[in-house]
Amino acid sequence: MTDIVAFIRERLDEDEQIARAAADQDDEGPVWQVRTVRDKGMYVLGEHQSAPSGRLGFEEDAQTRHVERHDPARALAQVAAIRHVVERLDVLQKDLEASLD
Incomplete structure (x- = not known):
C-alpha cells in the first residue's frame, strides 16, 4: 500500500502547488x-x-x-481532505500490519 500512498501524496503535492500558484497570480485570490x-x-x-x-x-x-467550480480555494480544501483520509488509512494499515505480527 505504500506505493499507492506515495503516488497519491505526490499528486496532492502537485495539485496544491498549482492551486497556490493560481491563487497568488496577479493577486486574484483563491475564490x-x-x-x-x-x-x-x-x-x-x-x-x-x-x-x-x-x-x-x-x-x-x-x-x-x-x-x-474548481477554483484554487476548492482545490486546496480538496487536497486537505484527501490528505486527511490518506493519513488515516495509512495509520490504519500500519496498525493492522502490527496486529498481525
Whole structure:
C-alpha cells in the first residue's frame, strides 16, 4: 500500500502547488466567480478582480462554470481532505500490519 500512498501524496503535492500558484497570480485570490461582462461574454474573475484580464473568457456557460467550480480555494480544501483520509488509512494499515505480527 505504500506505493499507492506515495503516488497519491505526490499528486496532492502537485495539485496544491498549482492551486497556490493560481491563487497568488496577479493577486486574484483563491475564490473565483463567474461574471458576465457586457459585450465580452462570461469570464471567471478572481475575488479581487473587477474586470477581466482576457485570460479566462469562455463562450460556453458550462466551461466557465467548470473553471469556477474548481477554483484554487476548492482545490486546496480538496487536497486537505484527501490528505486527511490518506493519513488515516495509512495509520490504519500500519496498525493492522502490527496486529498481525
